[in-house]
Amino acid sequence: MFYNNLLLFCRNKSNYLKMNNVKVVAKVLLYTTRFFAAFYGLLTLYSAICLMTGWFLAFKENGQCFSVLLPLTQESMLTGANNLPYIFFDFLLPLTLYSIFFLLVSNVFKVFTHTKLFTQNGVRHLQWFYLSNLIIPSVAVLLAAMFGMADIEVMVLVMLHFVLGVFVYFLAAIFKQGLYLQNEQDLMI
Amino acid sequence: MPIVVNVDVMLAKRKMPSKELAEKLGITAANLSILKTGKAKGIRFDTLEGICKILDCQPGDVLEYVASTR
Numbered sequence: 209m210f211y212n213n214l215l216l217f218c219r220n221k222s223n224y225l226k227m228n229n230v231k232v233v234a235k236v237l238l239y240t241t242r243f244f245a246a247f248y249g250l251l252t253l254y255s256a257i258c259l260m261t262g263w264f265l266a267f268k269e270n271g272q273c274f275s276v277l278l279p280l281t282q283e284s285m286l287t288g289a290n291n292l293p294y295i296f297f298d299f300l301l302p303l304t305l306y307s308i309f310f311l312l313v314s315n316v317f318k319v320f321t322h323t324k325l326f327t328q329n330g331v332r333h334l335q336w337f338y339l340s341n342l343i344i345p346s347v348a349v350l351l352a353a354m355f356g357m358a359d360i361e362v363m364v365l366v367m368l369h370f371v372l373g374v375f376v377y378f379l380a381a382i383f384k385q386g387l388y389l390q391n392e393q394d395l396m397i
Numbered sequence: 398m399p400i401v402v403n404v405d406v407m408l409a410k411r412k413m414p415s416k417e418l419a420e421k422l423g424i425t426a427a428n429l430s431i432l433k434t435g436k437a438k439g440i441r442f443d444t445l446e447g448i449c450k451i452l453d454c455q456p457g458d459v460l461e462y463v464a465s466t467r
Contacts, residue, residue: 392438395431395436395437395438395439396437396438396439396440396441397424397428397429397431397432397437397439397440397441397444
């Protein structure tokens, strides 16, 4: 009896420690990705303001290229071709999408910081993440391709996001099943 | 569900309030209510043992099979 109780205690303690490690890693990744989301968001906003107003903006090669400068300096921060399709589809759109991507990733990591892992909210965050990875990059590249802006590196990135989306799709299916089983378990008295 | 939980009948026979049973079993009143109203998906042997011990009855007094009319 004592041995069984001790074994059960050790097993519970081990599971608790494992979940605690997951929570710590998830929390670190949550804050890191939130930081990147904010960074990309602010960068997009700053670049858009600079491009619209001409503040902290420099032109090179007879106005064919632009440089967004670091605030209050003459140091170049971001450089691109000075034409509207490039600015929209190869410059502002990727920055905006990566800001959204990091925000959605952070929401996924947030799911793993909670004590209760399988929740409706968690499933929803995973669904948003896989749908955005499966659809948005492809649509963005199609839009960019219309203006001849899609190159091979971008196609590789789209493929990577697609594969990530497929993996998270299966993870979301596992979470859905987990939520169903947990609800069933909650009705075991 | 063809399995009917007769905890409330046994509680009435023993003149014991639901709250007291829930406390003695170590479950919440809400969970005991789920059990009594037949919304539970299952009952653990531990819980059944506790109910039988506290209400001094047999599992057959608490659970009953009623064939569905469909």
